[in-house]
Amino acid sequence: MTRILAALAIATGLATPAMAEVMKVGVSAEPYPPFYTPDASGEWTGWEVDFMHEMCARIGEECEVTPIAWEGIIPALNTGKIDMIVGSMSITPARAEQISFSDKYYDTPTGLIVAKGSKYGNSPEALEGAIIGAQSGSIQQVYAEKYYGDVAGQIRVYQTLDEELQDLAAGRLDAVIGDALAMDPFINSDEGQACCEYLGAVQNDPEVLGYGVGVGLRKDDTELLGRVNAAIAEIRTDGTYAKLAEPWFNIDIYGE
Structure with a gap:
């Protein structure tokens, strides 16, 4: 039935x-x-x-x-x-x-974090020679390749933002580009406060950043x-x- x-x-x-x-x-x-x-x-x-x-x-x-x-x-x-x-x-x-x-x-804006006391800034010219982390497949990766590709020492691509931030804290990166709000918990953590500083938002490009x-x-x-x-x-x-x-x-x- x-x-x-x-x-x-x-x-x-x-x-x-x-x-x-x-x-x-x-x-x-x-x-x-x-x-x-x-x-x-x-x-x-x-x-x-x-x-x-x-x-x-x-x-x-x-x-x-x-x-x-x-x-x-x-x-x-x-x-x-x-x-x-x-x-x-x-x-x-x-x-x-x-x-x-x-x-x-x-x-929310895209921004940059660097090591404390770093010589680097958030303009392309101020990132000459820097090793920069970006998340794979993200708008930040596209932005980094477009604006920093010719000046950076290297753009390293990661699967997660957390991996980038840990490498920045460990001194294996000079800068991380990411969503400012997603990076905020790290910036305000004890680890983030000890090692790093937020440089502010990058220059906006809606064609890339949306x-x-x-x-x-x-x-x-x-x-x-x-x-x-x-x-x-x-x-x-x-x-x-x-x-x-x-x-x-x-x-x-x-x-x-």
Whole structure:
């Protein structure tokens, strides 16, 4: 009888609760605190995870975090392995050729950290000969190669920001370029205060650094894009955005 009922449900297009699909939301497999990181039990936490769940509730979808290697996250979206990206992906013209983006949901600057007492500055001319760390597949890697490639002693590419910062603290790097907010916990830690200093934001180049962070979607998912944009607008205007940010940040991360 169970098999007959299941066959009838399929034949008539009726979905049972057990058949409901969970939307897979891609993030980088490499932790990116305070935006997303797995805890000891493997549960993903962070501001962006909280934001994702709130957004999914408003579009009427059940969502689960799906970690994907960053360099393969856009192909994973376009081949259907995941359904959207909510993983601090900046909206850039190059990426927009491959996928669609929602309206931005946060925007923070890219900056540089160097060893304390360093001779280096944050202009290309002031980084001549420096060994600079950048995260693989990031907008910061593209920026470093474009602006520092001809002057730096070397640009070293890392899988995680944490690896870069540890090498900077150990003296194996002269500078690290990264998202200022993602580097903030290190800058304000005892280790960071002892070894390093933040030089400030680099000169902005929206063509490389993007126009804020958005939800990544397949180009043909136009109906989903509309629902996502409506949810982002609601979260921003009804006070929920500030409530979600309060446990994680003491500044407005939405940007201008």
